[in-house]
Amino acid sequence: MRDTQRSEIISTQLRQIAEQAIEHPDRVFTSLIHRMDVDFLREAYYRLRKDGAPGLSGVTAKDYGKDLEANLIDLYERLKDQRYVAPPIKRVWIDKEGGKKRPIGLLEVEDKIVQKAVSMLMGAVYEQDFYTFSYGFREARSAHQAIGAIRAQCMEHGIRWMYDADISGFFDNIDWSWLRTFIQQRINDGGLLRLIGKWLNAGVMEGDQITYSDRGTHQGGTISPCLANVFLHHVLDEWFVNEVKPRMRGDCFIVRFADDLVIGFQREEDAKRVMEVLPKRFAKYGLAIHPEKSRLLAFGKPASRNEVRRGDNTFDFLGFTHYWARSRRGNWVIKHKTASKKVRKTVQALWVWCRDNRHMDLTKQHRILGSKLRGHFQYFGVRCNMRAMQAVRHHAERAWRYWLNRRSSKKALNWERFQALKTRMPLPTPKIVHTDYALVR
Numbered sequence: 001m002r003d004t005q006r007s008e009i010i011s012t013q014l015r016q017i018a019e020q021a022i023e024h025p026d027r028v029f030t031s032l033i034h035r036m037d038v039d040f041l042r043e044a045y046y047r048l049r050k051d052g053a054p055g056l057s058g059v060t061a062k063d064y065g066k067d068l069e070a071n072l073i074d075l076y077e078r079l080k081d082q083r084y085v086a087p088p089i090k091r092v093w094i095d096k097e098g099g100k101k102r103p104i105g106l107l108e109v110e111d112k113i114v115q116k117a118v119s120m121l122m123g124a125v126y127e128q129d130f131y132t133f134s135y136g137f138r139e140a141r142s143a144h145q146a147i148g149a150i151r152a153q154c155m156e157h158g159i160r161w162m163y164d165a166d167i168s169g170f171f172d173n174i175d176w177s178w179l180r181t182f183i184q185q186r187i188n189d190g191g192l193l194r195l196i197g198k199w200l201n202a203g204v205m206e207g208d209q210i211t212y213s214d215r216g217t218h219q220g221g222t223i224s225p226c227l228a229n230v231f232l233h234h235v236l237d238e239w240f241v242n243e244v245k246p247r248m249r250g251d252c253f254i255v256r257f258a259d260d261l262v263i264g265f266q267r268e269e270d271a272k273r274v275m276e277v278l279p280k281r282f283a284k285y286g287l288a289i290h291p292e293k294s295r296l297l298a299f300g301k302p303a304s305r306n307e308v309r310r311g312d313n314t315f316d317f318l319g320f321t322h323y324w325a326r327s328r329r330g331n332w333v334i335k336h337k338t339a340s341k342k343v344r345k346t347v348q349a350l351w352v353w354c355r356d357n358r359h360m361d362l363t364k365q366h367r368i369l370g371s372k373l374r375g376h377f378q379y380f381g382v383r384c385n386m387r388a389m390q391a392v393r394h395h396a397e398r399a400w401r402y403w404l405n406r407r408s409s410k411k412a413l414n415w416e417r418f419q420a421l422k423t424r425m426p427l428p429t430p431k432i433v434h435t436d437y438a439l440v441r
Contacts, residue, residue, distance in 0.1 A: 010043040017124040032121045033191035038076045044117040055108035056090045064109040086198040088205040105218030115222035136258035137225035143318045144434045151334045153253040159264040160300030161271040164315045166293035170259035172216040175286040182234040235285045301332045338380045338388035347395040358403040366425040373428045381433035389430030
């Protein structure tokens with residue numbers, strides 16, 4: 001059982017580090033690792049998601065928690081004596097748009113705990129340095145706040161051009177030497193740096209073969225989002241604030257969620273200047289802009305509805321399509337709807353799930369399918385997006401009925417019987433969850 005008093009002590013320690021980082025923005029922290037005692041590791045364990053897939057050993061977080069205290073004491077002793085070893089990471093592949101695959105690393109529970117602990121320490125320092133336009137994998141920040149920031153910036157500052165940029169294989173191409181240099185500018189703790197080095201150098205197990213790399217950080221690693229934010233803070237964010245914005249003739253802004261980013265401009269010439277220099281900036285640090293997935297588009301307030309229909313003035317970001325439309329009062333506003341490729345992916349996934357689980361107990365089917373839909377609506381439940389959410393629900397009902405009909409050839413589930421089933425076991429209805437995006441300034 002979680003000890004709330006000990007948890008509060010850890011939170012107090014992190015706040016103290018954060019206060020020091022605020023008071024001394026130029027301070028380099030050289031002694032953080034000593035705070036990772038058994039209590040700190042325990043808190044890291046409790047802050048972990050417990051539903052993640054296990055690593056090579058097959059040990060789950062639940063399994064580890066059965067003898068948590070003994071396991072944590074042993075882990076702490078190995079960390080203290082520098083006997084801790086980062087084992088190879090299990091690699092799996094998940095589907096992406098366009099039929100492509102994305103590699104995901106599955107870590108051992110102990111690796112997740114230690115990485116979470118290090119992320120907590122680094123976050124206490126770096127949260128004071130990161131800019132407000134960085135929203136990914138940060139406390140009290142969300143994708144919906146990023147969406148709200150885009151809307152506010154475009155409508156309030158006369159933004160007319162949008163640069164939708166994509167970084168090619170970002171997580172696989174993080175330069176370790178630059179990453180270490182960046183971290184040492186704020187945290188130069190030898191023990192902490194050694195741990196990060198162990199995780200970066202840990203091989204990847206795929207089948208019965210281990211491979212090693214000299215760059216990148218594993219997607220799926222608990223520490224990876226923190227390292228990604230540190231890297232792009234120095235490579236992109238500081239550069240944009242200190243060098244780009246002062247040289248622009250018009251207003252501009254950037255919104256970044258991890259490696260997903262958009263940059264808005266008042267003037268086309270400013271946008272083209274940044275488009276020319278940004279690839280050179282990235283190349284210096286081993287990164288590249290994807291030429292096919294990055295584009296500049298006109299995104300100013302339309303003069304008429306005909307202008308909206310003629311122009312390709314929409315872009316996708318964080319699963320939403322962003323576009324100009326009239327409000328109920330007749331004013332031009334930016335609205336958001338589920339991106340069509342995201343709708344297709346969701347519908348396909350629901351179809352496959354209903355097919356593969358058609359023989360599952362009906363009550364359990366209803367519960368899991370309902371959970372999937374509620375998760376979808378929770379994220380995409382923004383204003384003006386009801387039609388897209390209703391379409392997903394409609395397709396879920398169709399898939400459910402279609403594959404229930406194929407459980408048996410003896411008894412067809414006609415429309416009348418399916419309606420009776422829906423009355424007994426209704427699927428969740430779409431709801432507008434995010435009425436205001438609670439902008440962080």
